[in-house]
Amino acid sequence: MLAGLFFFMTATIGFLRFPDFYTRMHATAKGDTLGTLLFVVGLALYTLHHGLHWLSIVQSAKLIFIAVFWFLASPTATHALLRSALESDLIPWTKDGKVVLTWPPKRRK
């Protein structure tokens, strides 16, 4: 859980400091996913520490379900958001202001 807190902190710092939208999204997506996974799995192990009662097993299974769902859903949401940003002509940031990527890509005849 402390490792998850560390990843959340780094994600927030990246979110505040990075220069444009794409780099900010890079920081938040990975920090968010890994931090959530670590927190929820840690809580699922903590609910089992009173002993294996069926109620605590059900709670722990629900927590594991949240972890798996979020591990699948967060990259999906990030990907859809990145796609919509590219479709609406937001240019990626470079150090010298040169355009490295054109969208939509040139179609072959």
Next chain:
Amino acid sequence: MGGFSLGVALVLCVIILLSLYRGVFGPTVFDRIIGAGFIGTKTIILLLFIGLIYDRIDMFIDLALAYSILNFIGTLIVSKYFIRKGAR
């Protein structure tokens, strides 16, 4: 565990306030969208820790599950809307 979970919950509140800054003053629309998603994720974890503090984690797990599904669907629908419309 009480002091530890209270401290983690307070640090999560500070993180939510920090990312609220980018969510409010973000230069583009997409910054605001990922700010909203980020705060939503922190809220899931904060709900679980509130359940741990009050010893009612069986109820708060269901709340966190519903909140995570809502957060995911919301981000996906808003991004599809901006594909259709364009961010102007």
